Amino acid sequence: MSPKFKLALGLTLCLSIPLLGCKRNSETPQPQAAAAVSAAPAPALAAAAASKPTKAVFDIDSIPLSSVVLPPFPYLDWPQGLADGDRFSDKSAFDRAYVIAGDQLQAVEGRIESRRFRNSDAQLSQLAAQRNYESAIKALGGVKVNTALPSDPILVAANGGDVGDIVVNKLGLKDYVNAYDAYLIRTPERNVWIAVTSSSTSTQITAIEEQAMKQQVAFVTADAMQSALNAQGHVALYINFDNDKAQLKPDGLNAVDEIAKLLKQDAALKLAIEGHTDNSGDAQHNKALSQQRADAVMTTLLTKGIDKGRLSASGRGADQPVADNGSDQGRAKNRRVELVKQS
Numbered sequence: 001m002s003p004k005f006k007l008a009l010g011l012t013l014c015l016s017i018p019l020l021g022c023k024r025n026s027e028t029p030q031p032q033a034a035a036a037v038s039a040a041p042a043p044a045l046a047a048a049a050a051s052k053p054t055k056a057v058f059d060i061d062s063i064p065l066s067s068v069v070l071p072p073f074p075y076l077d078w079p080q081g082l083a084d085g086d087r088f089s090d091k092s093a094f095d096r097a098y099v100i101a102g103d104q105l106q107a108v109e110g111r112i113e114s115r116r117f118r119n120s121d122a123q124l125s126q127l128a129a130q131r132n133y134e135s136a137i138k139a140l141g142g143v144k145v146n147t148a149l150p151s152d153p154i155l156v157a158a159n160g161g162d163v164g165d166i167v168v169n170k171l172g173l174k175d176y177v178n179a180y181d182a183y184l185i186r187t188p189e190r191n192v193w194i195a196v197t198s199s200s201t202s203t204q205i206t207a208i209e210e211q212a213m214k215q216q217v218a219f220v221t222a223d224a225m226q227s228a229l230n231a232q233g234h235v236a237l238y239i240n241f242d243n244d245k246a247q248l249k250p251d252g253l254n255a256v257d258e259i260a261k262l263l264k265q266d267a268a269l270k271l272a273i274e275g276h277t278d279n280s281g282d283a284q285h286n287k288a289l290s291q292q293r294a295d296a297v298m299t300t301l302l303t304k305g306i307d308k309g310r311l312s313a314s315g316r317g318a319d320q321p322v323a324d325n326g327s328d329q330g331r332a333k334n335r336r337v338e339l340v341k342q343s
Contacts, residue, residue, distance in 0.1 A: 057102070057104070058102035058104060058106065058145065060101075060184070060186070060191070063143050063145065063184050063186050064141075064143070065141075065186050065188060066140065066141020066142070066185050066187050067141065068140050070140060070185070070187065071140075073113070073207065074113040074115070074205075074207035074209075075140065075185075075192065075194065075207055076137070076194070076205060076207065078115065078117065079117065079124060079129070081122070081123070082117055082122050083121070086117055086118065086121040086122075087115065087117060088115070088116040088117065089113060089114060089116070090112075090114045090172075091112070091113045091114075092111070092112045092113075093111060093328070094109070094110065094111060094211075094328060094332065095109070095112055095280075095328050095331065096108070096109045096278075096280045096281065096331075097109075097112050097171075097172055097193075097206065097208050098170040098171055098172070098281070099145075099171070099182045099193050099208070100145075100146040100148055100149075100150065100171075100180065100182050100195075101145045101146060101182065101184070102145065102146070102147050102148070103146075103147050103148035103152060103154055103155055104148075104155065104158070105155065105159055105166070105170055105171075107243070107244045107280075107281055108193055108208045108210050108243065109210065109244070110208055110209050110210040110211040111208070111209040111211060112206065112207070112208050112209075113207050114172060114204060114205070114206040114207075115204070115206075116174065116202060116203065116204045116205075117202060117203055118201060118202045119198075119201060119202055119203060120201075122203075124203075126179065126198050126200065126203075129198065130181070130196060130198060133181075133196045133203075133205060134181065134196070137185070137196070138183075140185055141185050141186075141187075142183035142184065142185045142192075142194060143183060143184055143185075144181055144183050145182050145183065145184045146180065146181065146182040149180050150163065150167050150171060150173075150177065150180055151163055159282070160282070171195070171197075172206060173197055173204060177197045177198055177199050177204075178198070178199055178200065179196075179197065179198045179199075180195065180196075181195070181196045182194070182195045182196075183195075183196070190209060190210055190211065191210040192207065192208070192209055193208040193210065194206065194207050210243065220235060220237060220255075220258065222258045222259070222261040222262040225258065225259070225262050225339065226262055226265070226266065229269075229339065229341045233340065233341045234338050234339060234340045234341065235338065235339050236322065236336045236338050237255055237259075237336060237337045237338070237339065238332075238335070238336055238337075239252040239255045239256070239297070239336075239337050240252045241293055241296070244289065245289075246289065246292035246293045246295065246296045247296070248296055248297075248300060253300070256297055256300045256301060256304075257304075259271075259297070259301060259339065260301055260304040260305075260306060263301070263306050263310065264305075264306075269310070269341070270310045270311070270341070270342040271311055271312075271339050271340065271341065271342060272311075272312045272313075272339070272340040272342055273294045273297050273298050273311060273312065273313045273314070273337060273339060273340075274290075274294060274313075274314055274315075274316050274337065274338040274340060275289075275290030275291060275292075275293040275294035275297075275313075275314070275315045275316065275337055276290055276316050276317070276318070276320060276321075276322075276334060276335065276336050276337070276338065277289060277290050277317055277318050277334065277335055278318055278321070278325050278330075278331035278332075278334040278335055279318040279321070279325045279331075280325075280331065283317060283318065287316070287317030287318075287319075288315065289315070289317075290315035290316055290317050291313070291314065292315070293315070293337065294313035294314055294315055295313045297313070297337055298311050298312075298313040312342070318334065321334045322334060
């Protein structure tokens with residue numbers, strides 16, 4: 001075996017992927033379930049969601065730790081015999097993706113790679129591909145975590161009522177699917193999420209190695225903050241928080257120490273602390289998260305003896321980007337905390 005798990009049998013999961021240049025055979029049946037749900041009006045989806053209770057929030061700690069030594073990222077190999085020209089992939093060193101955990105969308109940040117191929121090129125049926133990947137992932141200690149499909153009425157209603165937005169913009173799929181399996185591999189070092197999705201023509205496998213963003217912008221010292229505030233009236237800081245949470249990570253605490261030092265050096269200085277996000281995900285959630293993160297910075301400063309009257313905190317969400325949200329680099333720049341000098 002190679003360092004990556006080889007799939008002994010042919011794989012046949014199918015996503016209708018126009019970007020791959022797939023030609024649809026007019027005699028090939030199209031997935032009816034997805035089409036039926038996508039055609040349903042939003043009120044019907046909301047009514048369906050209201051007819052049955054929402055399941056409990058997914059508990060990541062309920063998934064046992066795997067003791068298997070994982071192969072190199074992205075953990076799973078291409079099907080054997082698949083030509084290089086029939087392999088399609090997207091990679092990102094750090095970004096946010098979504099998976100379905102339980103019956104809810106869950107945001108995950110980290111290293112991402114998505115691989116796609118046509119089932120016919122791999123000489124696999126949809127079921128063969130699905131079973132092969134299922135077997136390989138379970139051999140790594142993976143556990144299936146989704147109880148809902150992208151078209152589930154409860155999930156759709158809870159995320160704006162638009163199936164297309166969930167499938168394309170959040171789950172990162174290239175078309176509607178009639179099979180979706182999300183797996184979680186928990187190890188002492190990291191969490192790994194793998195989604196296997198298919199339609200009648202192609203397969204997509206997305207691996208997400210959960211991790212915090214590697215800081216690429218040096219922390220600004222108290223003196224550098226002072227200079228920027230005097231010259232521009234504001235300074236942007238890139239402070240690490242736990243994924244989709246407002247808990248400061250250790251290197252984030254170091255940055256807040258510099259803010260406290262700045263405030264102690266200039267007893268007359270007052271600061272507005274503004275939280276900002278990129279435009280990934282739900283706007284209302286992002287705004288609430290940015291407020292919580294700004295609050296976390298202010299609360300930490302208060303524990304360091306800074307008077308509350310010198311501080312304020314607000315969440316701006318994605319309303320004030322400083323870079324293009326269309327690239328990984330731009331989104332990273334938009335996820336920031338700004339200090340604004342107050343008169």
